[in-house]
Amino acid sequence: MYSSELIKGTLKTIILKLLTENEKMYGYELTQKVKDMTGGKIQLTEGALYPTLHALQNQGILTTEVVNVGNRLRKYYAITPSGREIASEKVNEFTDFIATMITLLDLKPNLG
Amino acid sequence: MYSSELIKGTLKTIILKLLTENEKMYGYELTQKVKDMTGGKIQLTEGALYPTLHALQNQGILTTEVVNVGNRLRKYYAITPSGREIASEKVNEFTDFIATMITLLDLKPNLG
DNA sequence: CATAAATACATAAGTAAATTATGCATTAGT
DNA sequence: ACTAATGCATAATTTACTTATGTATTTATG
Numbered sequence: 001m002y003s004s005e006l007i008k009g010t011l012k013t014i015i016l017k018l019l020t021e022n023e024k025m026y027g028y029e030l031t032q033k034v035k036d037m038t039g040g041k042i043q044l045t046e047g048a049l050y051p052t053l054h055a056l057q058n059q060g061i062l063t064t065e066v067v068n069v070g071n072r073l074r075k076y077y078a079i080t081p082s083g084r085e086i087a088s089e090k091v092n093e094f095t096d097f098i099a100t101m102i103t104l105l106d107l108k109p110n111l112g
Numbered sequence: 113m114y115s116s117e118l119i120k121g122t123l124k125t126i127i128l129k130l131l132t133e134n135e136k137m138y139g140y141e142l143t144q145k146v147k148d149m150t151g152g153k154i155q156l157t158e159g160a161l162y163p164t165l166h167a168l169q170n171q172g173i174l175t176t177e178v179v180n181v182g183n184r185l186r187k188y189y190a191i192t193p194s195g196r197e198i199a200s201e202k203v204n205e206f207t208d209f210i211a212t213m214i215t216l217l218d219l220k221p222n223l224g
Numbered sequence: 225c226a227t228a229a230a231t232a233c234a235t236a237a238g239t240a241a242a243t244t245a246t247g248c249a250t251t252a253g254t
Numbered sequence: 255a256c257t258a259a260t261g262c263a264t265a266a267t268t269t270a271c272t273t274a275t276g277t278a279t280t281t282a283t284g
Contacts, residue, residue, distance in 0.1 A: 002208075008121050009121070010213065037216050038215070041209075042212060042216070097119075098213070098214070098219070103149065104146065104149050104154070105203060106129075106133075107207050109214070
């Protein structure tokens with residue numbers, strides 16, 4: 001786990017990017033996907049995730065579909081066309097930010 | 113300029129890294145150095161910078177030396193040995209974080 | 225030569241985006 | 255039977271900023 005400040009500001013970008021790749025996902029699924037993909041280094045907290053999902057929905061960036069699985073409900077989120085644009089902008093901005101930070105801090109990241 | 117959330121959490125890392133490379137720097141100099149090196153994409157605000165410098169000094173990570181230049185004062189900051197360790201950790205953590213985010217978001221950063 | 229911009233410090237009030245804590249309910253594992 | 259995992263949600267608190275304000279000197283500009 002990284003010191004919490006670092007991850008700040010990346011939550012929306014992560015959510016939107018994963019939803020551009022996955023058609024639809026539910027909250028808990030997002031937490032597990034991120035945990036798996038980062039080897040546990042990034043763990044989305046529910047207190048941050050759910051309010052953010054609600055906000056993105058209210059802004060028309062995501063739509064929802066509630067599905068009953070057995071007796072338990074799942075709230076699937078899907079990205080809208082306008083959401084895709086925002087996702088793309090967010091990812092581009094983050095990419096640019098990384099390049100800037102690499103220059104500024106003189107980093108040598110080992111890219112797989 | 114990046115959306116402000118992104119830069120959050122990087123301020124200490126930036127300050128410490130620059131001070132490992134520069135022997136001593138004063139606050140305003142830090143703002144200009146970062147502005148120059150990032151083509152204006154990152155601009156440290158005084159309201160964030162000075163309190164952070166004071167905190168780092170109180171923690172024994174930085175030491176200060178006040179110098180009079182003409183009639184104006186400059187407060188130079190220098191990093192201590194223990195500060196260097198922390199700087200190194202911060203930079204390593206950030207490097208790791210970038211690598212993780214590149215994987216997670218499937219980024220292709222163009223490195224100079 | 226007056227005025228604005230740059231240099232140089234500092235602090236206080238307000239805000240955004242998290243964390244932490246708590247709650248409810250179902251299902252799977254031991 | 256009890257605990258951990260699945261799955262949602264919200265409220266209180268904290269953190270790390272931004273914005274605003276203040277003081278003072280030096281340099282550039284019309």
